[in-house]
Amino acid sequence: MRYMLKIGLGAPQYGVFADPAAISACAVAAEEIGYDSLWVGDRALVPVAPRDAYPGGGEVPDGYRRFLDPIATLSVLAHVTHRMRLGTSTLNAPFYSPVLLARSLASVDILSGGRLDVGLGLGWSSDEYQAIGVPWAGRGARLEETLDVLDRAWADGPLTHHGPLWSVGESYMDAVPVQRPRPPVLLGGFSPPTFERIGRRADGWVGVGLPLPMLSQVVAGIRGSAEAHGRDPEAMRVVVRVNPEVGDEPAPEEYVPARGTVRQVADYLLAAHDAGADEVLIDLQQTTRSTGELTDMAHRFHEELRRG
Template sequence: MRIGFAVPQFGPFADPDRTATMCAALETLGCHSLWAADRLLAPIIPPEGYISGKPMPLQYGTHLDPLLALTVAATVTERVRLGSSTLNALWQPPLLLARSLTTLDLISHGRLDVGLGLGWMREEYTAAGVPWQARGARLEETLDVLDAVWQSDPVVHAGSLWRIPESTILPKPQQRPRPPVLLGGFTPPALERVGRRADGWLGASMPLSYFQGLWAVAAKAAERAGRDPAGLRRVFRVNAEITASGADAAEAFQRGTVRQVCDHLRLMCTADNDEVLVDLQLTTDSPQRFLELAAAFLAELVEPVSAV
C-alpha cells in the first residue's frame, strides 16, 4: 500500500510559504505522494448535491490554484509523486490544460500523476462559463486532445468541440508516452470510462459493498477493452475526521480514531499498487497537528499492526 497526503492549500493552509514548508516536511516523513484538489468557490447557500443540505466547509472558500500549488510542492521536494485529486478537466480548453500539465511534469522531473474529474457542483460550472450538459462527451474529447498533444508530432486534432491544425507543440512531457492519467467519479459511466481509458481510478474511502459494486464496473469495462484490470491503479481519498475516542464502526470509512480509519483503508487496499490519500485539512487548522496526524497515519499503515 502506498500512502499519500493532500497538499495543504485550503483555509489557513492557503499560504504558499506554509504549503512549501509542509510539503517538504511530508516528504521527510516518508509519504509516497502529494495531491492537490480543485475548488473555485464555496456557495453560502448549500449547493445542489451537497451532503443533506449542509453548508460547505468554510475552508473551501479559501484556496490555492491546484496546479500552482503542485508547482510549489515540486520545487521543495525531490522524491514524492505529485498528483491532482481531482482537477476539474473542463474548466479550461484542453490544449491549454495540456500545456500546463506538460510544464508541471517537466518542473517536477517526471513526477506528475494527472488526476481528472468532472466535479459535482453546478454552481462552479456556471461561474466558470462552462456548460453543465454533455460533460462526459467533453471529457472524452479532452482526453483525446491530451493524447494527441503528448504523443504525436506533429499534432493534429479534429473533434466536435475543438480543432487543432497540424502543428508543432513542444516540449513533450518527461514521462513517456505520457504522464499517468487517473479519472475520478462514482457513477457507472465514470467507472466504465476508467476501465476503458484511464491508468487508474481516483476513488474514495467508502463502505465496502458500494466500493466493490463500483469497481466491478471498471474491471468489466477494462476486460471488454482488452485491458488487464489488475494493471489499473486505485487511489482512495479519505477526508478524515479524526476523533479522540472510537466512533461508530459504520462511519470508520471517514470518521474515527487513526486506527479505525486505517483499519477500513486496509480492507479497501487489496492490491500492491493501491494507494490512500489522506486529507487532514478539515480535521485541523494547525500545521503542527496536521504533521502529527500524518506521522500517525504513516506509522499505522506502514508498520505491521501489533497484536491486541
C-alpha cells in the same frame, strides 16, 4: 499484499494551509516521513446558496472557502520535493481549455522530473460551471474530447485535432511530459459510464472512502471494463481518498472513515487495500488547524498504516 500499499497525503492548499510557508513545510515533512505522494484538489468558488448538494451531505466546510490554484500549488510542490509523486484529486477537466490544460500539466511533469499523476473528474457544482461559462449538460462528452486533445498534444510530432467542441490546426507543442507516452491518467466518479471510460482509456480510478462492499464492486467494475476492452485489468490503479474528522474517542463504525480515531481510519484504509486499493490518500486539512498539527497527525497515520 499490505506491504505494497502506497500512502498519499492531501497537499496543503485550503483554509489556513493556503499559505506558501505551510505548503513548503508540510511537503518537506511528508517526504521525510516517507509518504509516497502529495495530491491537490480543484475548486473555482464556493456558492453561498448552492444549487447542488455537497458530496457526502452537509455544507462545504468553511475552510474550503479559501483555496489556491492546483497547478500553481503543484509547481511549488515540484520545487520543494524530490521523490514523492504529485497528483490531482481531482482536476475538474471541463473547466479548462484542453490545449492549455495539456500545456500546464506537461509543465508540471517537466518541472517535477516526471512525477505527475493526472486525476481528472467532472466536479459536482453546476454553480461553478455557470460561473466559468461551461455548459453543465454534456460534461461527460467534454471530458472525452479533452482526453483526446491531451493524448494528441503529448504525442510526438505536431498536434492536430478536429472534434465537436475544439479544432486545433497543425501546431507544435514540443514541451511534452517527461513520462511517455503520457503521465498516468486517473478518472474520478461513480457512474457506469465512468467505469466504462476508465476501462477503455484511462490508467485507473481516484475515488473516495466508500463502504467496503461497494468499494469492492467498484474495483471489480473497473477491472471488468478494462478486460472487456482488451486491456490488463490488474494494471488499473485504484486510489482511495478519505477526508476524516479525527478525534481521540472512537466513532460508531457506521461513521468510519468520515469520522474516527487515527487507528479506526487506518484500519479502514488497510481494509480498503485488501478490497483492491493500490494507494490510499489522507487529507487532513478539515481536521487540523496548523502546520505542526497536520504534520504530527500525518506522521501518526503513516506509522499506523506501515505497522498494519
